[in-house]
Structure formats: C-alpha cells, structure tokens
Amino acid sequence: MFMLLIKGTFRVPADAKPDGDTVPFIPDNVADWKLVPGCKQIAPKADGRVSVRLEAVDALETHYEGPYGTEQHQPLDFAHRAANELLAWVGFDSVDRHEDETVATIPESVPGFILTRGADIYGRCVALVGRGTPPACTGYEVRVDQELLRKTANFHLISLGLAYPTFYAGFPKELREFLTTTAQQARAAKKGLWADDVDVTMKGAKVTGMSSITAANGAVMLPKLFRRLKEYLDLKPSEPLLNCFPSYLAGAGDTFRITSEREEMVGLHRVVEVTNGHTVRMTRQPEEIVFEEK
Structure with missing residues (x-):
C-alpha cells in the first residue's frame, strides 16, 4: 500500500x-x-x-x-x-x-x-x-x-x-x-x-458500575468495549445489571466483519456476551475483527 x-x-x-x-x-x-x-x-x-x-x-x-x-x-x-x-x-x-x-x-x-x-x-x-x-x-x-x-x-x-x-x-x-x-x-x-490476569477482554469482567472499569484495580479490556460500556453506564447509572447492554450495542451500529468470514455484521452484540447480568466478555480476539470505516 x-x-x-x-x-x-x-x-x-x-x-x-x-x-x-x-x-x-x-x-x-x-x-x-x-x-x-x-x-x-x-x-x-x-x-x-x-x-x-x-x-x-x-x-x-x-x-x-x-x-x-x-x-x-x-x-x-x-x-x-x-x-x-x-x-x-x-x-x-x-x-x-x-x-x-x-x-x-x-x-x-x-x-x-x-x-x-x-x-x-x-x-x-x-x-x-x-x-x-x-x-x-x-x-x-x-x-x-x-x-x-x-x-x-x-x-x-x-x-x-x-x-x-x-x-x-x-x-x-x-x-x-x-x-x-x-x-x-x-x-x-x-x-x-497479556501478562497473567491483566487483560480480561476474552475471560470476562464483572461490571457492577463505572468504578468496575475505571478504578486502579478495575477491569482492563479492549478500549472499544470500554467505550461502549462507559456510554451504557452513563445512560443507566442506577441500573446494577447489564441485561440491556446487548440491545445498546445493537443500536450503536458498529459495522464489522470477522477475518475468517465474509458476512458483514452490525452491532457488537454479535461478538459480546453477557452472563449472570453483570459479566461481560468478547467472543473474538481484537485482531479477528475488521471494522468498516465511518
């Protein structure tokens, strides 16, 4: 190039x-x-x-x-x-x-x-x-x-x-x-x-509020996931669970594809998993994702 x-x-x-x-x-x-x-x-x-x-x-x-x-x-x-x-x-x-x-x-x-x-x-x-x-x-x-x-x-x-x-x-x-x-x-x-117990993007992080991802001992994750979580928590500061986070990701409309696939996807909910109402993780490594230009 x-x-x-x-x-x-x-x-x-x-x-x-x-x-x-x-x-x-x-x-x-x-x-x-x-x-x-x-x-x-x-x-x-x-x-x-x-x-x-x-x-x-x-x-x-x-x-x-x-x-x-x-x-x-x-x-x-x-x-x-x-x-x-x-x-x-x-x-x-x-x-x-x-x-x-x-x-x-x-x-x-x-x-x-x-x-x-x-x-x-x-x-x-x-x-x-x-x-x-x-x-x-x-x-x-x-x-x-x-x-x-x-x-x-x-x-x-x-x-x-x-x-x-x-x-x-x-x-x-x-x-x-x-x-x-x-x-x-x-x-x-x-x-x-990538040292032991630092990045939790794939392992998953328990998120119960903003301090879970911002404090000195908070969860270290892919910045794009952090930004979406921060935006969601700003909208729902009193909501202790992430039950609606996948819907927020769908509405955010990030467009991307997985390098091993041809399908274009819309919304990070396609590669983000929420369990127990508060544990969030990505199901793909960052380098597997190619975002569309905005």
Whole structure:
C-alpha cells in the first residue's frame, strides 16, 4: 500500500494530553496537511499541530467523554505505560506527567515523520508514526511493506503488548496480518497487557458500575468495549445489571466483519456476551475483527 509521507517534528505543548495511540505532530510545511486525503479536511492548531491517531492501534483510554456523562479513563497503569512508551520511542528523553494528564518533555521537540492514508470522518489524521530521518521526501507517496511497518511506533507498541490491534477495512490485508502475528506473539509471551490476569477482554469482567472499569484495580479490556460500556453506564447509572447492554450495542451500529468470514455484521452484540447480568466478555480476539470505516 502507498501512503503519503509528511516530515516534521513531534512536539507536546503544555495543553496537550497525549495518550498511547495519539501523538502531536507539526509538519515542516504546515500546508502539507492539505495533501492528506479524506472526507473531512484536517484543521491544525495555530502552530500547525495535529494530534495524529495511530493506525491499527488502540491503547487504554486516559480521557474519554463520549456522547453522555463526564470524562472517564481506564485503569491508568497500562494507559500511562503505553503513552510514555510512545513518547520515548519517538525520541523524548524524559516525560513528566501531571495530574491533569498534560506532560512536559525533554527535549521540547524531536524530528520524525508520519505515513498516512487519510483523515477519518472526524478530521483526524490516521497514520503510521516514524522517527528520525524519513525514507523519502515529504509529500511523496511511499510504498509501506512489512519492513517499513516494523520501523514504526505502531508496530513497537503492539510488539510490547502495550496496545490492542484494532483494524479498519482500509488498512491492507498484508499489513493487518503482519500486525496480527505480532500481537499473537506478544500474547503468547505474556507481554504487557497479556501478562497473567491483566487483560480480561476474552475471560470476562464483572461490571457492577463505572468504578468496575475505571478504578486502579478495575477491569482492563479492549478500549472499544470500554467505550461502549462507559456510554451504557452513563445512560443507566442506577441500573446494577447489564441485561440491556446487548440491545445498546445493537443500536450503536458498529459495522464489522470477522477475518475468517465474509458476512458483514452490525452491532457488537454479535461478538459480546453477557452472563449472570453483570459479566461481560468478547467472543473474538481484537485482531479477528475488521471494522468498516465511518
């Protein structure tokens, strides 16, 4: 697959709250943002900065508000590990994290590049993140193969088990299968989220309220499942059971398919199971699911 290469710097300003799957990036030429395809044009900050969303990667949420309720986060230990590892990988020597999730870095900025296939419907640039000297000139379309993917932060986070593979249909099968193997190797080696008794996405989590998924000892799960649970609990804060959660998932309308099947599915209730009214689990591993672009 060919992706647009943009050269620039990673810089974390005082008001930014980078997490494990986004990083602030400023092109050497701010006009390069106009080269990024997509149904909605990217709107950079006054300094040219955009928070780049890492392609094929989903890290634990450090701040998610959603359509209802107030901002919440997943258990912060592994959320911070992923965020700090991302910043360290791109080249920051130290990261000082504040209570409000803003950070101070040394140095203030580091050189790097992104490889993007476009912006999503929210105007976010979705990209592979590279460090140092890019493999081509900025503005060029570069063929991304497994060798180049291996040199990205996206690969790095999944190889350490610090983030979940989360695929969308536009991401090519060859690269998806490479990251799938990488994630499975990390899981087999019990790295990061896959260490004993950490991730409970498939094993199941007892959810009796918001603290079940947000507290320090709360359930660690696929962020997309967390986001849907958070939204549901915001709507039903006094409801102790998840009996209506499958119906909520059906209404949310996430469209996807399973890699081993051809059928398109609508609603995560097709791959989420609720038992005893409060225990929720996914019936498919994250890398088996390919979501449709929105």
